[in-house]
Amino acid sequence: MSDPLTIVVDIEGTTGATGFVVDRLYPYSRERFAAWIDTHAGDPEVTRAVAQVRDALGEPDAGTDRVVRALNDWLDRDEKATPLKTLQGGIWAAGFASGELTSHFFPDVIPVLRTWHAAGHPMYVYSSGSVSAQLAWFGNSPEGDLLPLFEGHFDTENAGPKRVAASYEKIAGAIGAAPDRIVFLSDLAAELDAARAAGWRTIGVRRPGEPHYDRGVGNHPEVATFDQADRMLQQ
Numbered sequence: 245m246s247d248p249l250t251i252v253v254d255i256e257g258t259t260g261a262t263g264f265v266v267d268r269l270y271p272y273s274r275e276r277f278a279a280w281i282d283t284h285a286g287d288p289e290v291t292r293a294v295a296q297v298r299d300a301l302g303e304p305d306a307g308t309d310r311v312v313r314a315l316n317d318w319l320d321r322d323e324k325a326t327p328l329k330t331l332q333g334g335i336w337a338a339g340f341a342s343g344e345l346t347s348h349f350f351p352d353v354i355p356v357l358r359t360w361h362a363a364g365h366p367m368y369v370y371s372s373g374s375v376s377a378q379l380a381w382f383g384n385s386p387e388g389d390l391l392p393l394f395e396g397h398f399d400t401e402n403a404g405p406k407r408v409a410a411s412y413e414k415i416a417g418a419i420g421a422a423p424d425r426i427v428f429l430s431d432l433a434a435e436l437d438a439a440r441a442a443g444w445r446t447i448g449v450r451r452p453g454e455p456h457y458d459r460g461v462g463n464h465p466e467v468a469t470f471d472q473a474d475r476m477l478q479q
């Protein structure tokens with residue numbers, strides 16, 4: 245018998261509502277970028293992210309105001325730029341640690357994640373949200389700490405962009421699993437296409453009410469809930 249499939253999940257639109265991220269988390273970070281950058285000037289993660297913003301702008305001497313403007317422009321366009329995600333991750337992690345933020349999951353998700361873990365499926369997260377954001381998110385769920393369910397976390401910094409096949413090849417190498425023994429669940433066809441191009445199995449999560457619903461998930465096997473995904477994996 246073959247090893248259990250490795251399951252990799254996206255966050256926004258797949259395990260939780262896009263609206264929660266955009267309406268709750270994004271404003272939370274927007275209000276705090278300037279103070280965060282100025283009060284964490286000695287933090288290497290912040291220094292690196294600010295340098296990446298300056299590089300992207302082509303303005304090596306950009307001050308905090310200019311950097312914050314760039315971050316907010318990316319937020320307005322929902323551009324998943326790595327330095328934006330790094331800085332958001334630090335700000336959100338502090339918000340989760342203080343109890344100001346709690347994460348959000350669709351009601352079908354946590355029970356199925358527990359079932360998959362109990363059945364021996366190694367599970368990972370791959371999100372544009374930074375690894376620090378992911379750790380805070382899964383560590384502070386309405387049902388407590390979900391981190392023990394996962395073997396590891398990938399983001400655009402340690403794996404690369406989510407619409408590029410090479411990122412999935414890199415993750416498969418890091419996990420040490422054969423590509424055709426990994427299944428990726430995401431709400432975005434472009435991400436699923438990239439995973440499939442790397443040889444992964446794919447499941448498109450298409451939830452009524454989500455902003456990407458009308459776009460569909462291309463020609464990937466499609467579910468509306470994690471219960472349906474669980475049944476699909478058992479076939």
Ligand SMILES: CSCCC(=O)C(=O)COP(=O)(O)O
Binds near residue numbers: 257
């Ligand atoms: C707690 S992670 C925050 C979500 C986020 O910032 C994001 O961009 C999610 O994108 P995903 O790749 O999970 O769709």
Ligand SMILES: [Mg+2]
Binds near residue numbers: 254256257258430432
């Ligand atoms: Mg998503």
